[in-house]
Amino acid sequence: MNAPHPAKVAGIDSTVPSPAHTVAPAAPGASPATAPNATDAAEATAAPGAPCAPGALLQDRLAGWVSDLTTLHELTERLVRTDSLSEGLQEVLRAGAALVGARRGLVVLEPADGLGPHTTVGLGLARADLGHIETVPRSALSYGRILDGLPVGADGIAEPDLLAEKNLDPRHREVAARLGYTASYALPLSTEDTGTTGATGAAGRLGAAVWLYDEPAEPGERQRHLAGRYARYAAQHLARLLEVERTRARMATMAEELLPSRLPRVPGVQLAARHRTGPRGGGDWYDALPLPDAALGLAVGSVTGSGPSAVAAMGRLRASLRAYAVMEGEDPVAVLSDLELLLRLTEPARSATALFGYCEPALRRITLAGAGHSPPLLIGERRTEFVETSVSAPLGMLACWEAPSVEFQAEPGETVLLYTDGLLHRTGAPADRAFARLKSAAAGIPRAERHDPAAVAEHVLRTVLPDGKADADSEEDVVLLAVRFE
Template sequence: MNAPHPAKVAGIDSTVPSPAHTVASAAASTSPTAPHNAPDAADVTDAPGTPCAPGMLLQDRLAGWVSDLTTLHELTERLIRTDSLADGLQELLRAGAALVGARRGLVALEPADGLGPETTVGLGLARADLGHIETVPRSALSHGRILDGLPVGEEGLARPDLFAEENLDPRHREVAARLGYAASYALALTAEAGDGAGGTEAVRRAGSADVGRLGAAVWLYDEPAEPDDRQRHLAGLYTRSAVPHLTRLLEVERTRASMATLAEELLPSRLPRVPGVRLAARHRTGPRGGGDWYDALPLPDAALGLAVGSVTGSGPSAVAAMGRLRASLRAYAVMEGEDPVAVLSDLELLLRLTEPARSATALFGYCEPALRRITLAGAGHSPPLLIGERRTEYVETSVSAPLGMLACWEAPSVEVQAEPGETVLLYTDGLLRRTGDTADRAFARLHAAAAGVPRAARQDPDAVAEHVLRTVLPDGKAEAESAEDVVLLAVRFD
């Protein structure tokens, strides 16, 4: 009577190699030369001498497959929870190291479409270590061969004993000895057609897998070693499932970089030099690009126009609106900058006619450096901060609505008279909102930061702006991703 076929189990991929602890038993039980009544190699059980039933062997093998698939599922779940390219690459390295039994590794990101970004991320390797590896000729490194488009196969490129290789590059030998690794295993990170990510369209058009290459990952062993067939297979499955997510993160990173570049290009490339006053600025853009801006432009009669503002919304439309608003304000400032109220009135009319669904806050000042005087008009904007040796105080400005909120904007101007060596700090509300505090506490925090500027730093507006930014937003909040843009414009009178 024919033996029954093993039942199919849903979710089990029979192409996954058997776990290491069942491979030998499977081979022994199917060998044509084995005696008919010889015990299987897997007959080492808790009850010696008891033959292993066929069902137990199958159950053991299925348990191994389920364990492998569960591991892959858990690692993939951890990866897809990452929301930045840097975190995704680090998670890829950690998961790959666990699968192939390594302790260290690196990912060289080098998209084949040439659009960048290009970077190297290490696991268990300091920046200096990565620098040493970069001194090795590219063709001598496993991941360098992958990046150069040389074929390595789906199972990756293993170099089980680097120091035993006769043709090992001398510089590679030196670096490997210095960093203490003796073997490596590398895999290509390639987007396949049909992944649905933006970068794979080029793959479909060109018909070349290399066009969809994101980079290469390599794991380093402290001793001569290489992953077995099962480890290679699992690592390959994991990287193939990880690449679509990494591709999406790459597209997000490119979009963020493009938005940040666009926003920066719409702002002054350099601040003007005007006798009697020195300027410094800080600008931080959110990941989607925002509408916060600043400006400083020379005006007739040795005057200076100063402006900060914020357009509602984020993303490309807000950045474009910010650019249009800033360009218009520059034109109005040249024509009637000595009257800041007129400048903002014209800007408000333009905003209502061209951007009816958008509002904006703005602060414009007509600065006369020779008199150390600024005439200010604000539209829904936070008051400037005056920083000096004997005083640190907010400038009293009239309460007014943002531009575009009323049928006709109007507010009186105020004059700020500064003493020699004092600094007037203009800023946007994003600086306050990034703190996460209430408005009162955020204003108090900003005041305390300005009052705490070291005496030596008060002579330099750049140092003042940097101190205030790092004090109000400590622990990396100034550089962390946030939906809020930040603008600081420091004006120091000589």
């Protein structure tokens, strides 16, 4: 006769690989939660008083440890494949739910250094559900005590039956009843080990994770051990993703500050721009500035390299081009020649591509010169074609740069699209196919969107770079500047 089953605890979800070794079958109708590991299963199914061979018991224990290590290895392998903070948080929730046998949960990211970002991510919880939980006083929540730096046990905070607690906060009781959870288990996410008192070091605290149970339950000792080990490893990976996220935000902010805060309003034309930068920050830029005689200077360009140095070089180059454009903007070749001389003297180890156009809105005419840059695209009802420009070298590549300018005229309602090479490079296709894709995307702009340069730029961006490529992390910056003539 089998021994009575132990008290029910939350079991490991079926998504976690089962042990590779064989254990005695559980009694009919028994939940997998009653045997979270091989050793417990063997002891639970052994006959009372039956002798147990030491070798068999040792082998069974070793098999259980191998199973646990295999589980942790597979879950951490899945975690390290995440390359964004949001994906990492979701994976931590899914893995933790599998380890402790929960169905729902949430992670509250609140770095102790105060530098952010601050966010709450849920598993099986809608945004409204998270909003309800946030109305509960922080001190009444297990993860709130973790975030406030209060002492926490080494194996987390288990609340096996919330509704049975006499001192439960009334608001917490109301929210738990509304959302249908009756138990929880919380763990800190910290890059520092807990001390002897269980308090988590504030400097390394990233946040807290809590999993919710639909029925009274709590994870067993071995489940807590596995979840704790996983959480400690996950915190290290999340810390790296957090630093990447912060770097991306800083680079994006720096780049945006160096680009036009708003485009000018000039009679006769409408302007719109789109800018996408990689996590390290790049050197792609655009500009549009009013010039004397009701003219308009249009520019796009790209500085080699990435990171803060490239962003800073981009800012210096754009500021210099604005000065040259005001002085001699009607001669685009002279503007780029001055820019090339400045780049060669001040930053000899760096090169750049650039395109500058002197636009006369009243005449719908643009005179432009390019230095190693892709040609503009003219988009109209009856034509979609690239503007023929002369072949030229990038700035900083030759001892003396010079190339002839070209002049073209647009029809009313036509849009001139200036862009950087990053738009083509992000496609991953050869140059001829990338250009063909760009032209096809422009030709397919719906008629209702052609009157809006912002809609034109957005359609081209999403069509040339489908399936999220426009917003995905990439070493290539993307800039589009759309100029529609009225």
